[in-house]
Amino acid sequence: MSQRPITEYLAIDLAKEVWVCRRCGRELGNARENYKFGLLLRERDPSEIHSSGLNEARFYPDPSWCRIVEMFCPGCATLIEVEYLPPGHPLTHDIEIDLDSLKAAIQGKRSV
């Protein structure tokens, strides 16, 4: 089993060193890079998620302060990650696993 689960929706194929969608199996790019590069992104106005249908300030995030960035698997459209960011703020490289050390650790376990 060379696929190591990393998040609810992402695994790393240790042999190929690529990110893989755990729902549809689609390969999503170089596991030594930010998995977000391989996803499809959509910007949402916070009112679309949080307004409860009310048009009241402070009952949902202020759209001029806060945007929602949704990131989907291009294969199955599963929502793999969401970021809340001020408009124009760079996205976060949230998972940067040391692949060599991970492989070594797994090797170590196996050999034990």
Added chain:
Amino acid sequence: MRTAQSTSGTTINIDVGGTFTDCYLTVDGRGVWGKAATTPDDLSRGFLNALAEACKPLGIELSSLLSHTDILRYSTTVALNALLQRVGPRLGLITTRGHEDMLFIGNGRAWGDGLPIAEQRRVAQARMPEALIKREMVVGVRERVDSFGEVIRPLREGDVFEALQYLVDRGVQGIVVALIWSSANPKHERAIREIVREEYPEVYLGNIPVLLSSDIVPKWREYTRTTTSMLTAFLHTELTNQLLAIGDRLRDLHYGRPLQMVQNTGGVAKLTRTRVVDTYQSGPVAGIMGAAARARSLGIENLVCTDMGGTSFDLGVVVKGRPKFYSVRPVIDRWAVDLPLLEVKSIGAGGGSIACINAAFGNRLEVGPQSAGSMPGPACYGMGGSKPTVTDADVVLGYIDPNNFLAGRMKLEADRAHDAIRKHVAKPTGMSVEQAAFSIKRVVDEKMGIEIFKEVVLKGHDPREFTLFAYGGGGPTHCCGYAEALGIRRILLFAESSVFCAYGSSTLDVTHVYERACPMVLYDPMTRSYLTEMTAFNQTVEALEADLRRDMVAEGMDLSQMQLSLELELRYGSSPVTQRIACKELRLRDQESVHELYQEFREHLLSLSLGIDLPEASVRIETFVLRGSVPGGDLPERQTLDSGLAPRRQPPPSSRRDAIWDASLRYMSTPVYAVGGLQEGDAIVGPGIGEARDTTYVIPPGWQLVVHAGGVCEMSLLAGREPTPQPSHSTTA
């Protein structure tokens, strides 16, 4: 008019526990007892089996015994099984509009109530217990009362009609009404009950009561007032059915009188006068009451009662001859409640407690709180348990005879005990099996000792001046161990040890406890002034007295024999915690008695703060608690334990077996005695083992067991032995 006293001299006392049903009979002053497995499907079977066993030595027919029995006292924990399985009526809650989620919010972190500390810390696994009242079965009505009891928003009756229609449409089988501050003014709750009765006469709602929180708990704090009412409504039917079944069987056998239910306030009352929540923990409470009665007859004032069963360890504290401590924050199952519940502390230690090595944490040996329970039970039960338990250690150490466990009711498999301890404790730490077993025993003894110690000191007393009573199947086996751990030198054991809770019931009086909230300021530091309005105080007590009289009359009691005692719950400054103190008198006569009351309270504070004199703050009376009882229990005869000068006889052992007694871990050939055959005046110097019916007495070196009249055994630490844990050779690398 009659007293609560038995006239025929025959009483039956039953304690239905999860595993065993215990029975204690008194026939013309003589006490006999029996034990049988609890039969959950139909409790009356186990009940009658235990009764039959108890009858054997008397050679009487069950029915003839029952026909001239005039008191039958009954304690049970089984009502709670209904709770655990969540089988009960479909309940609805009517509350103040705007507070519909009150029951689910609780005091925040309600999910943690009733869980062991380790689980309370595991936030990632937090779960709310399955609700007894579903959220969609809660309806709010427009009304509001404030903390002074003043109506600040009248009840909107239209809301009540709608609420009822809504609940009835959803098949409600019972209604709890709990409004904010109904304790200060029950007007609205009562109005709602009236409307329910007019709208839906009995026929509609069947015989399921509409419960008012102000009736069940007339005290402030809406959450516990509501949970307590909810539990009462939920368990009512289950317990009633259970008891009706037993009642029927008894009538078939010609027992005519009503059941007397043992209450967790430490008395008995007619079934019809009993709220189901009053029976929670009634067994253990009966045990403590019995111990207290026994202590008084022996002239002992302060004692710690310990009940070590197969899987549990309950303890209680008695000071000046009376158990007077109530649980500070009682929890039933997973709900904090508000009850005048005599405190029984249960800790996760007992024969079934599992021993393990915490590898992550310095290979530390831990015993409990996980328990193998009665199923599968300890490894040596051979019922599938593979983890090493305290009982397994006792077997390895030679204390318990595998062939004579529970009077031979159960054969134990010593090999399984060895294997389990070897695999899970000895191997990982490089200890020998014997050393591991010895460590398990010491760790669990210490753990129980610490818990007892904490309980006593929290109440402002030094346990080292207390006498220890040990009962329950495991008590006599481990008591010397935990007595040493907490520095107690004297232990008493009783022949009834294994059915002690049933025995305790036999000593109980008919008792009722009434509480009423009536806030008033006892002392105000700003003006340095004391309570002057004494009428309000006295009227409250009079009202409570009236309620008590009514109940006692209804039970056919002789009021002239009723004894009353008054307790007050007071608050200090703006602390929400109430302190409970006993009142010397039932009425305030003059300023003098007010000052005395205040002094009483200051001393109470001083004892809690360990002598640190706390600055002055306002002191408010919150709740009046009046307890009335009519003597009816069988009082054990006065008895004096001789001073120890009387000639002692070292009895001949009935056999010998190998047991381990110290850190040298060598098996020593140890004399074994049949406790039943011991005579008054017999004295055994440890090491020794006593085989009693249903339990084993363990007498370690340095301890002496002396037999007194009535099968009372006194164990004491011989002079020159200090009650301190013995240093053991280090096992750290």
Added chain:
Amino acid sequence: MALDTSFLINKRYKPEPMTPQEAEAIQLVSHEDYSIFTQRLASACEEGKEILVRLGIAGPLQSGDVCLSFHTAQGDLALAEMGTFLHAITASVPMKFVLKHYKNDPTVGLKDGDVYFCNEAVYGGLHNPDQIVFVPIFVEEHLVGWVAAAGHEPETGAIEPGGQPANARDRYAEGLKVPPVRIGENFKIRRDMLEFFENMVRYPEMISIDTSVKLSACLRLRTRLLEIVENRGKDFVIGLLRKIIEDSAVAAKNRVRQLPDGKYRCVTFLDTYGPAEALIRVPCTLVKKDDTMVADFTGASPQLPGPYNAFEHIVYAHLTCMLFQYYFSDQPGSSGTLVPFDVHCTKGSFLHADSQAAISSCTAMAPLAGNAFMLCLDKAMYASGEKEILANVAVPPGASVRAFFFGGINQFGKEVAGVSLRPGNTAGIGARPDKDGVECGSFWWVGRGNAVDVEHEELLYPYFGEYCNFAPDNAGPGKYRGGAGLTYGIRLHRTPGFYVQTFGLASRYPANPGLFGGYAANVRPGIRIVGADWGKVDADPDVPTPRNEFELLEIAKKVGIQVQLTPVQIPGSLFTAGDFVGVVGSGAAGYGDVLERDPEAVARDVASGVITRWAADKVYRVVLREDGSLDSQATAESHRQERLKRLAEAKPYAEFIQEFLQKKPPADALALYGNWPDPAAEKRPGVAEPVSATQA
């Protein structure tokens, strides 16, 4: 500061190197003794806690916002019963300060019977409501250890009541701040010191009683330790205390090793600095290597002109709250447990302000840093694949804690000041990989703490709860949703005048991001209705009274009531009987893709009122019938449509980022932000730069 307080920079809340005496003494402690006597110390701590809970005056003491601890002679925390996990580090530094500066100073000295007090962050404490009493333990002439009792006192004589003044611009507005000071000798507190404390605050009774109660708890712990000394000798005790630290450290390191090496990141934003709203950046990079973890907050916004600042050790203390409730939930409260774990905050950032800064609301803000850290740790924990570690993965609890602070004349004509614990101690628990969060299940800083009954607050303070229910649409949606906080609206009652400050954050920017596709918990305002307006509702019995803030707005529109929706964090003002104030406690965020949520669960949530029909339809894309029952077929179709819509609307990373990075929040929002977008960066990174500026 006349005396050197560089301890904090040197992180001396961590264990000191083992002394030869400690190393030798450890050998005296066998497995069995170890297990027995750690039990004894733990139960002694619980005894002490019980004393605070039963005798303390301040609400937070009963709610469990306390800590009782045993320390080594060097001041290192050996074992604590932590109500408040923050206190894992707060008592040690003041002890070390006393040892360094006072022990050998002829004008002070250190002897048996001394009683010390500290509530000053500059000397290692937290914000000044957290007040610590500590006592040295001597055997003959030898110092063998210390004991401490800490607890939160919600009144400090600051410029506003309640201990956390929104208007504080620097330390001098925050009231009583006491460095380590000897307040008593011979195990008694000096009356003149109590008089001094009472003279400094609005609620004298509280501080003098509670300080005395804390001493009483300390003495209980001391007694228990001396009993062990009596049985086993002082060297055994010295060894025992040190062994707990050493073994905890080994256990913690072993567990850290199980996480994959790498960097894990999360960035969150604060939307207030106290006096007004502003966008403030809280970025966390968790660097995990071998058996060490470092939480690096480089890139945080600069120091703020309000009370929402912290010092580095305060941030660290907040991270321990998450460690002890999740990753280390089975580990003892010992400084050893924290050995593998470190923090870095840039000096001059608002997370590591200078000693003049106002910091009294650090405990309101730092949970954001805690949650950012926890979300990084969650990712490392999930990736570890270890069963027992996965069992502790959870979206952190609601961190945008909101409450009322107040002071004034209560219904008994008495001057009181304090905080309403009800909304503050009932945040939602976050969603888990296999289940929803728990409504009102968390008291963020306090492991086993509680809130109080509505009747309890109404008994002490001049207001009554108009509504107190779960707050709808307040938690974060997801495959598993976060737990909701509660919504609490009070009416001032029976008071000539009562000063109330609504307190907290996240009225514009959500403070609780989710995990693996889960949405954040929502923002909420502070709500006020002043004047006789509300009488209109009381007057007409046919107007239903509100059950939550949504119904309040509806009714207000219908009846024509002026409702003010403000940032929850605004300076307080004076209210009179009849006025209305409302806050909404913090919900927690969600986990996973909303489309994977069991539609039946969505229907249940609508029925129980935790989410609105709107959310079921617009967020979960679940189709409910008129009667609220689930239409499975229609739901399956609407889910299919939503997936297609996602693919149609979404863009590849490079294309998306090109457009997105052109945008910028309004200038006024960024007034205190620092260099946009990364306060740490010299100059703005290239627009097309495809990797995040939050990389360390």
